Amino acid sequence: xxxxxxxxxxxxxxxxxxxxxxxxxxxxxxxxxxxxxxxxxxxxxxxxxxxxxxxxxxxxxxxxxxxxxxxxxxxxxxxxxxxxxxxxxxxxxxxxxxxxxxxxxxxxxxxxxxxxxxxxxxxxxxxxxxxxxxxxxxxxxxxxxxxxxxxxxxxxxxxxxxxxxxxxxxxxxxxxxxxxxxxxxxxxxxxxxxxxxxxxxxxxxxxxxxxxxxxxxxxxxxxxxxxxxxxxxxxxxxxxxxxxxxxxxxxxxxxxxxxxxxxxxxxxxxxxxxxxxxxxxxxxxxxxxxxxxxxxxxxxxxxxxxxxxxxxxxxxxxxxxxxxxxxxxxxxxxxxxxxxxxxxxxxxxxxxxxxxxxxxxxxxxxxxxxxxxxxxxxxxxxxxxxxxxxxxxxxxxxxxxxxxxxxxx
Ligand SMILES: Cc1cc2nc3c(=O)[nH]c(=O)nc-3n(C[C@H](O)[C@H](O)[C@H](O)COP(=O)(O)O)c2cc1C
Numbered sequence: 212x213x214x215x216x217x218x219x220x221x222x223x224x225x226x227x228x229x230x231x232x233x234x235x236x237x238x239x240x241x242x243x244x245x246x247x248x249x250x251x252x253x254x255x256x257x258x259x260x261x262x263x264x265x266x267x268x269x270x271x272x273x274x275x276x277x278x279x280x281x282x283x284x285x286x287x288x289x290x291x292x293x294x295x296x297x298x299x300x301x302x303x304x305x306x307x308x309x310x311x312x313x314x315x316x317x318x319x320x321x322x323x324x325x326x327x328x329x330x331x332x333x334x335x336x337x338x339x340x341x342x343x344x345x346x347x348x349x350x351x352x353x354x355x356x357x358x359x360x361x362x363x364x365x366x367x368x369x370x371x372x373x374x375x376x377x378x379x380x381x382x383x384x385x386x387x388x389x390x391x392x393x394x395x396x397x398x399x400x401x402x403x404x405x406x407x408x409x410x411x412x413x414x415x416x417x418x419x420x421x422x423x424x425x426x427x428x429x430x431x432x433x434x435x436x437x438x439x440x441x442x443x444x445x446x447x448x449x450x451x452x453x454x455x456x457x458x459x460x461x462x463x464x465x466x467x468x469x470x471x472x473x474x475x476x477x478x479x480x481x482x483x484x485x486x487x488x489x490x491x492x493x494x495x496x497x498x499x500x501x502x503x504x505x506x507x508x509x510x511x512x513x514x515x516x517x518x519x520x521x522x523x524x525x526x527x528x529x530x531x532x533x534x535x536x537x538x539x540x541x542x543x544x545x546x547x548x549x550x551x552x553x554x555x556x557x558x559x560x561x562x563x564x565x566x567x568x569x570x571x572x573x574x575x576x577x578x579x580x581x582x583x584x585x586x587x588x589x590x591x592x593x594x595x596x597x598x599x600x601x602x603x604x605x606x607x608x609x610x611x612x613x614x615x616x617x618x619x620x
Contacts, residue, residue, distance in 0.1 A: 224252020336373030395439025
């Protein structure tokens with residue numbers, strides 16, 4: 212869920228700042244990039260050097276920074292973030308946020324931002340229960356700021372006990388994941404994705420397959436989950452881990468895949484990225500076929516169900532947006548346009564798979580893809596990009612097409 216997310220971590224001047232160093236590590240372990248701002252007070256507790264070494268990025272401390280300000284650094288820091296985490300959030304920082312003060316880098320960035328904000332308060336229980344902090348916390352919650360903690364327990368101050376301990380780094384990570392999913396453009400949507408090849412049995416040990424790796428379909432499922440969708444991924448046999456935060460149904464054959472797809476409906480959008488075998492063996496031998504010196508057995512084929520066309524032609528449970536993939540080796544766009552009309556789907560993502568090497572290069576099995584998006588409006592040629600980037604772009608288009616969750620739905 213946090214993979215590829217850009218987190219801006221603001222460290223305030225509290226004793227819990229040491230836990231924020233661990234938080235940086237936990238966020239990075241999950242694939243997030245982390246930029247750190249430290250208040251002047253925070254630097255009495257932990258050093259920018261430590262935060263920079265862990266985040267692998269320059270740490271920002273000054274509002275009036277000659278290097279950063281030529282391109283309005285404090286605005287850019289917010290713009291280039293998906294989520295701002297304030298940890299520890301001091302009583303002072305919360306007061307500034309609640310009142311819109313902006314006299315240092317941390318508070319100026321928070322004011323010049325429209326990004327989701329998660330605060331992890333940490334302070335003495337008397338500070339936390341003070342009427343001023345109560346008012347500020349209520350104001351921040353009303354402003355849409357999310358809170359994690361504080362937890363109750365022993366304080367750093369000797370003998371002090373009560374609510375005010377900063378939430379543990381993993382609790383903050385999980386809250387960040389929830390918040391990102393809840394604020395994504397596909398929040399409340401169910402997206403169904405198919406991925407990988409299918410295996411069509413000939414006998415108990417042999418099957419017909421294709422070169423699909425599942426990388427593109429899995430990247431699409433992961434991107435949809437990051438955008439906040441509930442995602443069902445129906446995957447053929449692949450050598451890929453299940454994407455985080457995705458409900459994965461593993462299948463083998465085209466017929467299994469169709470059954471799993473039908474069971475997963477209804478969905479708001481269905482993206483059929485799997486390379487489903489067009490044909491299967493007309494009859495599957497119950498025992499292994501033997502090479503016993505006789506004639507070579509003929510392989511008779513029969514047609515598989517067409518999952519894309521089946522779902523696109525459903526009368527009552529058709530997803531609002533049905534997207535197919537076309538892998539072609541020639542006349543890519545023309546074939547894909549014809550396929551869009553024939554299958555009754557809304558969009559076709561077409562790619563040229565004529566370059567395959569079968570091992571590392573090419574589209575099938577490779578890590579990058581140059582696709583054409585074919586819609587009712589026309590054809591868009593997307594430049595070659597990583598499959599992850601193609602997935603992000605496609606999911607952004609899906610979200611724009613579905614629009615915000617409406618009251619009428
Ligand atoms: C040893 C020490 C520990 C402190 N711990 C906290 C704390 O946990 N929470 C808090 O809100 N303030 C704490 N303070 C007070 C803040 O550091 C002080 O209010 C500071 O101005 C906060 O600045 P900032 O909000 O810009 O980081 C502590 C101060 C000292 C000297």
